[in-house]
Amino acid sequence: MFNDFKVLDEDRPVYIQVKEYLKRMMIKGTLQGNQKLPSTRELGLLLGVSRNTIIAAYAGLEEEGFVYTLQGKGSYVAAVSFSSAASVPSWQTDWSSRINGYARQAVELDRMKRGIRADKKTISFTSIAPDEQLFELDLVRRAFLDRMAIEGNVLLNYGYAKGYRPLIELLMRYMEHKGVDMQGKDMLITSGFTEGLDIVMSALGRKNGGTVLCENPSHHTAIKNFKLNGFEITGIPMEHDGINLEELKQALSERSYDCAYFIPSYHNPTGIVTSPEKRIALMKLMAEYQVPVIEDGFNEELRYSGSHALPLIATAGQGNGVIYIGSFSKVLFPGLRVGWVLADKELISYLESIKRARNIHTSTLDQSVLFQYLHNGHLEKYLKKARSEYKRKYEWTKQCCEKYVPFARLSGDGGLHLFLEFEAGFDTHRLLESCSSQGVIFTPGDMFFTDGGGLNTMRIGFSRVSEEDIGTGLRIIGETAFKQLRG
């Protein structure tokens, strides 16, 4: 006994490691209830640590009730030892039979769980996360230290469900500068865009049987979210400058919808920016049919070219029919889970109560670091750098697509990804299989389609791929696709 102790971690206090070592012996039953423990000096010698370390370990165990001391006699293992647990029969629950349809569907729709695992050498076009090389760690560190110095205690205790007030005020101003009429509007901070959308969908009534109108293809996480919240989806095809208005009109005339969901800037997955004219036309239709609009602003900040196009919520003026969901996850730091829902005041009040019921509030640390970073004026400079970096990569990826995959139709006006459409009947899953064995992976496009289509499409996320790898990867994709097309 006591001959197998090792200091496992140089960074952690040794007395804690001794404590844990002794606890493990109690759990296993090697040390039994009411058994006398060696004296502190003795055990110190046996374990090769100082006597003070053993004293601290025994004191800790006593405080937690694992050990008791008899004056002048020494330390003993507490009587209520772990072995008492043996008297409870350990029964097995068949969880798969206790799980409901929602949980089952969440697993079925969970693409990440069945994604291809990439090793470090794989050229992966699957991500549209920002390039972490661009992160300004020093400025984040500074923002954290600044805020901690101002109100560290406050940041670490409970906050408000609606969000961290300075951040809300800053983001309200920020949205106002995008042209939004803030009269009658309010904001809820969420743990990223996804939570914002999930909370909105969980709150919406289903007067029309639970129906949502969106672009086809569309953001797969949104599609998953609609399904998990019990909504049926009607997808309207995309054109080079946004949704097909004729088809949209047709769909609107055929039935009623509970809401519509649009991604006007660098649409996921097609990369299309809806033109200013189409935004106005789209919103006129929504006003005519009184369909509330959920606007996904996820890529809004990355816009680097062309004239300014207003967010849909800005075109609505004093109307309260648009719910804008924003996030800096594709620009700044996705690890900080912060998004925002800007909408009608009354609606936000409902959403706030749902947020509170679900997880009380979003991390105050995340919110305050983001606030301070923005407040210090770093976003502007960062965006300049990020936009020019991503623009360069976008141009290069586009060139490579045109060179190596000229037989696929290309779309995408910028942002972090491009979209390829092959001739009908082409199978990008088969292409992926073959490319993957050559060390190149991408996202087959069918997961973005609302109607089971898009088997001949794929998304190319370039943000985290080096220029050299972009060239190599697209060459392999092009050559492999060419063979497949001929075969």
Next chain:
Amino acid sequence: MFNDFKVLDEDRPVYIQVKEYLKRMMIKGTLQGNQKLPSTRELGLLLGVSRNTIIAAYAGLEEEGFVYTLQGKGSYVAAVSFSSAASVPSWQTDWSSRINGYARQAVELDRMKRGIRADKKTISFTSIAPDEQLFELDLVRRAFLDRMAIEGNVLLNYGYAKGYRPLIELLMRYMEHKGVDMQGKDMLITSGFTEGLDIVMSALGRKNGGTVLCENPSHHTAIKNFKLNGFEITGIPMEHDGINLEELKQALSERSYDCAYFIPSYHNPTGIVTSPEKRIALMKLMAEYQVPVIEDGFNEELRYSGSHALPLIATAGQGNGVIYIGSFSKVLFPGLRVGWVLADKELISYLESIKRARNIHTSTLDQSVLFQYLHNGHLEKYLKKARSEYKRKYEWTKQCCEKYVPFARLSGDGGLHLFLEFEAGFDTHRLLESCSSQGVIFTPGDMFFTDGGGLNTMRIGFSRVSEEDIGTGLRIIGETAFKQLRG
């Protein structure tokens, strides 16, 4: 024009403030599409800022598409100005009619929204959040800087739905040291205890019509959560050492339950620690009737007295029927929204997909700061300090209750709160009204009851009240209650 510019915030770069000033003029229509802007020198003079500031502001506006430049002629407001929005009719949506029952119920059950607002002079016994005076800001700062130095880039980009791996490993070891058999178990990190419970309840099937068994009274957020997830609640009365086993047996024999929810340590709101013997007896019953158990470990870490009592999940040995939900929010930092669900591996896999669908993952910054803080061995020392501090306050609050409110039955073995029960027919809401006007507030107990009872009870949270205020506050409560009892 240009005569009302002011630098509003000394901390923010002035060129950004100029940019925002000009944008506001475009939004309001003071600056119209294709209107020529003053030269940079001219505007600098008009606004009283340097020419370089104006150059930077114009460049920023141009990059965002709000301004265009004609070579040799100057800068102009972009043609697609905000006024185009005027062409979209702004329609009003009646959100209250578009909201579903879930959202409505979330508001109805939202106690925080209707809570009494306390000003700074009010003595408030409503909180059971930790005392922020105890927070060790330097150590949190250190943990943050340590982790940022090691892998800052990683922390700021997307992480995994299951959680930050080093934290999971540490918490698995931590739970193992509480006596849990980890074979076949796994862990999901959530944004606090509440999210853990919400995700679990959203996943559980309703074979038995959606029924949950729990202590009565019980944690009001849990009760809210059960209701919002469509479960019916059966509450079993508490005794001084835990749930009433006879009544529990009776309830189990009468119908089947989909799950049970227990708070064995410093039960909310009664403060009772379920005795080791009762834990075993309770778990034997659960095993006999095969009812899955959700164990709320929220106050587990604060236990400072008596012999060690195993968490229920530890008494279950190799059984997989217990879902343990833990959190450090009542000990360490609630602002860091981190909790964990320890349960059967297969179940965790379902919960992981739900977590991903809802908000991708919990803040990596929160998780990594918590990890590093724990890894550096600070928890042990902190707990020692916190336990002794809270114990002192607990003893004092108990004394004050006995002295000033001797006519109420007192319960609570420690933790951050005590519970008072007055004679039947007494109304603590009426008491609150009267005390509140004297600057003292507390939590009436009925919100914790599953059956509409408890109108004669109240919870006294003492963690954030000074010893002097505890005395004054309880004296006022006692005197006011006495008058009310006589009246």
